[in-house]
Each structure stands twice: as C-alpha cells, then as structure tokens.
Amino acid sequence: MNLMYNSTRNVDNRVTASQAILKGLAGDGGLFVPERFPELDIPLESLSGLSYQETAYAVMKLFLSDYTEQELKDCISRAYDDKFDNREIAPLHRAGDAWYLELFHGATIAFKDMALSILPYLMTTAARKNHETHDIVILTATSGDTGKAALAGFADVPGTKIIVFYPKDGVSAVQEKQMVTQKGDNTCEIGIRGNFDDAQTGVKRLFSDRALEEELLRDGFCFSSANSINIGRLVPQIVYYVYSYGHLLSEGVIAAGEPMNVVVPTGNFGNILAAFYAKKIGLPIGKLICASNENKVLYDFFQTGVYDRNREFVLTSSPSMDILISSNLERLIYHAAGGDASRNASLMRELLLTGRYSVTAEMKAAIKDFSGGYATEEQTFAEIRRVYEQYDYVLDTHTAVASSVYHTGFAQDCKNTPAVIASTASPYKFARSVMAAIDEKYSVMDDFALIDELHRLAGTPVPRAIEEIRNAPVLHDTVIEKDEMEMAVRHFLRKE
Numbered sequence: 169m170n171l172m173y174n175s176t177r178n179v180d181n182r183v184t185a186s187q188a189i190l191k192g193l194a195g196d197g198g199l200f201v202p203e204r205f206p207e208l209d210i211p212l213e214s215l216s217g218l219s220y221q222e223t224a225y226a227v228m229k230l231f232l233s234d235y236t237e238q239e240l241k242d243c244i245s246r247a248y249d250d251k252f253d254n255r256e257i258a259p260l261h262r263a264g265d266a267w268y269l270e271l272f273h274g275a276t277i278a279f280k281d282m283a284l285s286i287l288p289y290l291m292t293t294a295a296r297k298n299h300e301t302h303d304i305v306i307l308t309a310t311s312g313d314t315g316k317a318a319l320a321g322f323a324d325v326p327g328t329k330i331i332v333f334y335p336k337d338g339v340s341a342v343q344e345k346q347m348v349t350q351k352g353d354n355t356c357e358i359g360i361r362g363n364f365d366d367a368q369t370g371v372k373r374l375f376s377d378r379a380l381e382e383e384l385l386r387d388g389f390c391f392s393s394a395n396s397i398n399i400g401r402l403v404p405q406i407v408y409y410v411y412s413y414g415h416l417l418s419e420g421v422i423a424a425g426e427p428m429n430v431v432v433p434t435g436n437f438g439n440i441l442a443a444f445y446a447k448k449i450g451l452p453i454g455k456l457i458c459a460s461n462e463n464k465v466l467y468d469f470f471q472t473g474v475y476d477r478n479r480e481f482v483l484t485s486s487p488s489m490d491i492l493i494s495s496n497l498e499r500l501i502y503h504a505a506g507g508d509a510s511r512n513a514s515l516m517r518e519l520l521l522t523g524r525y526s527v528t529a530e531m532k533a534a535i536k537d538f539s540g541g542y543a544t545e546e547q548t549f550a551e552i553r554r555v556y557e558q559y560d561y562v563l564d565t566h567t568a569v570a571s572s573v574y575h576t577g578f579a580q581d582c583k584n585t586p587a588v589i590a591s592t593a594s595p596y597k598f599a600r601s602v603m604a605a606i607d608e609k610y611s612v613m614d615d616f617a618l619i620d621e622l623h624r625l626a627g628t629p630v631p632r633a634i635e636e637i638r639n640a641p642v643l644h645d646t647v648i649e650k651d652e653m654e655m656a657v658r659h660f661l662r663k664e
C-alpha cells in the first residue's frame with residue numbers, strides 16, 4: 169500500500185508522494201506531510217556496511233513508495249556521483265568531542281546540494297508517472313544557498329524552468345557571484361529589495377494565486393517548488409542522519425540501539441525536521457538541538473512555547489539562517505497537534521494575522537526532544553577561532569553557530585552520547601567572515617585573495633565551485649522591488 173501525504177491544513181487533501189513532489193505546496197496554504205511514519209525495515213547493525221547510495225535507497229523507498237525500485241535507484245545513482253568531491257558523499261570529521269557531518273561536498277558547497285542534486289530527477293520522474301504535460305516552473309526563494317543548488321540541479325533539465333528570488337543585500341559575495349553567473353537557458357535569478365522572509369512570502373503568494381495559475385496553465389506551465397517546503401527536499405535529507413549513524417557504528421563509537429544527539433544550524437527548519445523524521449522511522453536519536461543565530465525566534469519558541477516573529481530582522485554572518493518565519497515548523501506543529509489539521513490551520517492563521525501564536529502544554533510535551541540554543545556573532549567568531557586553534561579544522565559561520573551552541577550549552581551534560589553536528593557549508597563559501605574570525609588582519613584583503621589564504625591555513629583544496637566563479641562573467645543582473653515578483657515571473661516566461 170502506498171504511503172500517502174496530506175496537507176497540514178486539511179487531511180482530506182491527499183496525494184501520492186510523486187504528486188506531492190510535483191505540486192510542492194498543498195495549494196490550501198499547507199504543506200504535505202506523510203500520513204503515518206514508516207519504519208526502517210533493516211536491522212540497525214546493518215547500517216554500518218551501507219554506502220551512501222544504499223542508505224539513500226533504504227530510506228527513500230519508505231517515503232516515496234509509489235516510485236519503482238528502478239526509478240528510485242536511477243535517481244539516486246544520477247544524483248550522488250562525482251559531482252561530489254568526496255566518495256563518501258557525507259563524511260564525518262572528528263574534532264575534539266564532536267563529529268562534524270560534512271554536508272558540503274556537492275556542486276555548490278552547501279548542504280542544499282544533498283537534496284537538490286536529486287530533486288530534479290525525482291521531479292521529472294514524477295512528471296512522467298503522472299502524465300504531466302506542462303513545463304514545470306520551479307519558483308524558489310533563497311537565503312543564499314538553495315538558489316545556487318537549485319539552479320545547478322535544474323539548469324538545462326528538459327521540461328523545466330527555474331526562477332530564483334534572493335535578497336539583494338542579504339547574501340555573501342560568493343553566494344551572489346555563484347547565482348549571477350549561472351548558465352542555462354531555462355534559469356532566471358532575480359535580486360529583490362527586501363529580506364529572505366519577503367522573498368519567501370512573495371513566492372508563497374504566487375503559489376496561491378489561482379488566476380495566475382490558470383493563466384500559466386493555458387500557456388503550458390505549472391508551478392512547483394525547490395524550497396524545503398517540498399517533500400522531495402525533505403526526504404533525501406533524512407538519509408544523511410541514518411548514514412552518520414552507520415558511520416558511528418562502523419567506527420565502534422556506539423553499539424546498535426545506542427543514541428546519538430544531533431545539532432543543527434537552523435533557518436527554515438528543514439534540516440532539523442529531517443532529523444526528527446529520521447528519529448520517527450526508528451533511528452536512535454536522543455536530543456535534537458536546534459541552533460539559531462541572533463535571529464533566535466526558534467530558541468524562544470522552544471523555551472516558551474510562543475512563536476513570535478514580531479522583532480527586528482538581524483543580518484548576520486550566517487545569512488542562510490537569517491529567517492524569522494521558519495516554514496517547516498508548520499510540519500512539526502501539525503505533528504505536535506497529533507495530526508489535527510484544523511488546530512494547525514488556526515495557529516498558522518494567527519501567525520499570518522498577528523505574527524505570533526502559542527502552543528498548549530500538551531503540544532510542547534510532544535516535542536520535548538527538541539532543545540534550542542543560540543549564538544551571538546561574537547560567540548560564533550570565537551568558536552571558529554577555537555576550533556581552528558585547537559584542532560586545525562576550519563568551520564564555516566553556520567556550522568560554528570551550531571558548534572558554539574553545543575559547546576556552551578550541552579557538551580557538559582551530554583558527555584556520554586556522541587554529538588553529530590550538521591556542517592552545512594564549506595568555509596570557502598563564507599571566506600570573508602571565517603578569515604576575519606581567525607584574525608582581524610585579513611579584513612583588508614579582497615574575496616579571492618582571502619580564499620587563497622584560507623587554502624593555506626586550512627590545507628584543504630579550493631573547491632571546484634569556487635574556481636568556477638573566479639573569472640566567470642555575470643549573466644543576470646535584475647533587481648526588483650518585492651511587489652514586482654509576479655511581473656518578473658510573467659516577463660521571464662513570456663520572453664521566448
């Protein structure tokens with residue numbers, strides 16, 4: 169029997185996995201969630217012997233049950249190949265008392281590659297299975313990393329077009345250069361004068377605009393999403409938690425059944441939700457530690473049970489976490505409410521109207537495995553320096569937020585349980601901040617000189633993704649106001 173997905177706002181809005189991937193959003197404002205949680209159907213011990221690709225199949229077949237074995241295996245082998253510069257795909261690096269799960273070995277050197285390398289294959293397979301004849305238009309808001317990873321994944325994929333909106337002044341120099349140099353006739357990158365929340369809210373509005381949808385259908389297009397609101401993003405992210413458990417088993421760090429804790433630098437709540445789903449299918453995860461930067465709306469939520477976005481938006485050195493409306497939290501709220509879609513819908517309505525909602529004590533108890541922490545800019549920089557000086561290992565700013573949260577708030581009490589810290593970006597992607605953290609004297613150097621200096625310090629090769637943009641020409645330079653997004657979509661789709 170196929171595992172079905174329903175909307176977090178209406179359980180009668182049900183679809184198969186491939187339909188959920190095609191649609192992206194549920195259409196009623198909600199997100200698709202699995203109707204029930206499947207269970208890992210292989211013994212935990214056996215995880216230690218599986219390759220990344222084998223682990224991916226073992227996990228993804230549980231969630232994407234309407235894909236055939238051959239379809240899934242094709243998607244997996246095309247996604248996780250030598251685009252990754254490490255054969256393990258997601259290696260674990262030990263430094264001191266923590267294990268850094270390196271999720272940045274893909275084409276765009278951030279963890280978004282883990283899912284966006286496979287999403288285009290899952291989506292085109294889904295289109296075929298569901299006899300979709302329209303071209304799929306991927307609409308995506310990015311805080312910096314999703315954009316490039318989605319562009320790289322969908323560039324020149326037949327039957328698709330991709331439009332990415334990013335906050336013009338809210339991404340790092342390398343992130344912006346990566347996007348504006350993207351090749352591919354079917355790609356479009358647009359800067360907006362606003363922040364990530366503006367971009368994400370604008371994209372959600374486009375998705376729920378029925379008139380626009382009908383107009384585009386007539387022109388041969390349908391929308392989907394590459395953001396982590398798409399279940400096709402979330403499911404591939406469950407894989408690396410299962411894989412890291414296998415790695416700890418094979419190193420003899422734990423015995424089968426013993427727990428590991430996970431620490432995740434969080435923005436839109438996709439990555440850590442995937443860890444929660446891993447736990448739900450039977451992976452022994454103890455604590456789920458949600459690390460925030462100074463935009464600590466999630467920390468406050470886990471402390472108090474009140475989600476309140478009414479606060480100043482802070483631009484930090486970990487831009488991919490500069491978010492006040494964490495979309496995927498809606499899925500956790502839905503699960504915490506015991507699958508009560510109308511309760512969830514009313515909380516989300518409150519969020520839209522007042523910017524705030526609070527959960528009941530009962531719901532709070534249902535998510536007690538989560539703990540929150542946050543790191544200030546100063547703590548983040550100090551952590552980069554500490555780990556570099558003690559272990560000769562250079563963290564990027566996002567990973568450093570998580571590492572700081574773990575070491576200041578949790579390490580003491582969690583000595584006997586190994587901590588896996590999701591390492592979400594290569595330090596090369598945020599070289600300016602990383603180098604400034606190590607020594608202020610670097611602040612006068614230009615971006616590429618810094619990269620060469622980082623190479624000298626870290627002793628790791630400069631990633632291909634960086635070499636490619638060094639001299640690449642800028643191909644996209646559109647900047648618009650945040651209320652011009654619909655016009656921009658029409659313009660791009662009509663111009664051919």
Ligand SMILES: *Cc1c(COP(=O)(O)O)cnc(C)c1O
Nearest residue numbers: 313435436437438439488592593
């Ligand atoms: C996207 C991103 C995050 C946040 O992940 P979410 O799934 O949105 O919580 C953290 N670090 C980096 C480098 C990212 O690109």
